[in-house]
Amino acid sequence: MISILPVRGLPEIGEGDDLAALVAASVELEDGDVVVVAHKVVSKLEGRVVRLDDLEASPRAVELAAGERDPRELEAILREAARIVRLRPPLVIAQTRHGFVCASAGVDHSNAPEPGTLVLLPLDPDRSARGLRDRLGELTGRRVGVVVADSFGRPFRKGTTDVAIGVAGIPALVDLVGTRDRAGLELRATWIAVADEIAAAADLARGKADGVPVVLVRGLRLRGDGSARELVIEPERDLFS
């Protein structure tokens, strides 16, 4: 059995807080648990927050805001974007420096620490996940996995699902190549994006507005250690950019 357990009672997280200590104080971790953290918490404690008042909108940002969004928000998006993938002003789908393709290059004004601020993606969410895993190990002696999750829209399908933007202590992809199905046929190249499925499962226990930024997924039996960068498709295999 796999269990999805919201971690309740965490305080509001601010820059510089020791998230691992707060989690360790709130829940009894077990070896093999996967700690799924909403990226906004990680961004806030890493100071990846900008004030709209500190941004000056370029002419391009004003144009893309299309009179429907704050041009300074578009300015933040353009600064975070490594590449614009699709435009329908004021909607911007962009590739981030990490390689992720998502709306607004991951810039979000919801759940920001205060009105007038924007939360950016962590600079290196894999490193953030690794740091949290190491610190949880120090504090509890437990070997856990960590997923940093964000809500992404998807081409062709409505709604968002949570996906992994940072991974440590578990594989990001599980390779079923060479395993055989019940008829003895070899399954064709089948990589399962297990870190994304873990992020999605955790979101079921979260409730975006509920203030449950940390969720445990318990009972997975995963071996290996991956990174969310592995989930980014190689340019030569990308049929949609």
Added chain:
Amino acid sequence: MISILPVRGLPEIGEGDDLAALVAASVELEDGDVVVVAHKVVSKLEGRVVRLDDLEASPRAVELAAGERDPRELEAILREAARIVRLRPPLVIAQTRHGFVCASAGVDHSNAPEPGTLVLLPLDPDRSARGLRDRLGELTGRRVGVVVADSFGRPFRKGTTDVAIGVAGIPALVDLVGTRDRAGLELRATWIAVADEIAAAADLARGKADGVPVVLVRGLRLRGDGSARELVIEPERDLFS
């Protein structure tokens, strides 16, 4: 707490089997459980299986097979496709008649009942889900949700995740518009594709080669009744076709 429970001990499913009776005999259902069924089981019991020997490859199928795949498999894909979305022979990304965009229009040779056969998607997976829900209700008196799941690749991200292609008794999308985050800011239009997240969560307990086609997700508190068709993006909002 949410639990993900594989339903063990089911026999191999064949055409015309009473899946609900087999599930009801294998597990004690509770009100609110969501029964997640791999679509291949549904396809098989609905007879959505074709024999390669019964297919004659058209010139177009031979061309798309590119000498790397059985042209009869491409023939099945072309027959299932309502629209080709991307081509890189022998890879075909197509939109099915249901509106789903996926590799090979959902045609799959893995987990087929026997070598030389292909499994197609159910004709109407929402109806399949509804039928299973109703029959489980008759047999057990329990009100459950049902998700028919398939493994889809995604643009921009490596690996597959399971998504919902049929839904009954639960919402497909949960609307967080108007809910407020902790700072009191209204969250922007945020629809969560909860049925897809449930399918993904169930896949964590499945193991593609393990023969666990039915998984329970217990402890969700969902109200409403949706359909997987709602997960198909409207053409006017589609930026990627």
